[in-house]
Amino acid sequence: MADVTRTANIAWRGNIREGSGEIELATSGVAGKLPVSLPTRASEDGKGQTSPEELIAASHAGCYAMALSMVLTQGGNPPDSLDASAEVGLAEASGGGYEVTHSNLTVRGQVPGMDAEGFEKAAKEAEQACPISNALRGNVEISVNAELEGG
Numbered sequence: 264m265a266d267v268t269r270t271a272n273i274a275w276r277g278n279i280r281e282g283s284g285e286i287e288l289a290t291s292g293v294a295g296k297l298p299v300s301l302p303t304r305a306s307e308d309g310k311g312q313t314s315p316e317e318l319i320a321a322s323h324a325g326c327y328a329m330a331l332s333m334v335l336t337q338g339g340n341p342p343d344s345l346d347a348s349a350e351v352g353l354a355e356a357s358g359g360g361y362e363v364t365h366s367n368l369t370v371r372g373q374v375p376g377m378d379a380e381g382f383e384k385a386a387k388e389a390e391q392a393c394p395i396s397n398a399l400r401g402n403v404e405i406s407v408n409a410e411l412e413g414g
Contacts, residue, residue, distance in 0.1 A: 283299065286298075
């Protein structure tokens, strides 16, 4: 695969407490404009608006699922289905400000001919192969919880 570049833009208006912005996935043009603001970023539900952390979670889950599909397929066990999620945490940093603290990956898969132990091994290998995991590693705690359905 050739080197690839992707671009996202944000138009932010106002101060941090009362301002808001719209994120645009410029390369693909999908998803329209995604609203973001500090009050929804810092709230538990965040309904109606996204956050940088939710976008990291989406990127990590998507990248991880593709990496796991690759690992399984290369190992001779192509998956029928993989359902992955990433939970990304944001907390106050000890020196002030905020920091992303963790990304907890969870995956459930249907993989004919594979046992639970093999699936867990592939899940860990995929985390090491995932480009988003590699970008986060060393700064953010990453965990993987893998469950083979019907295994």
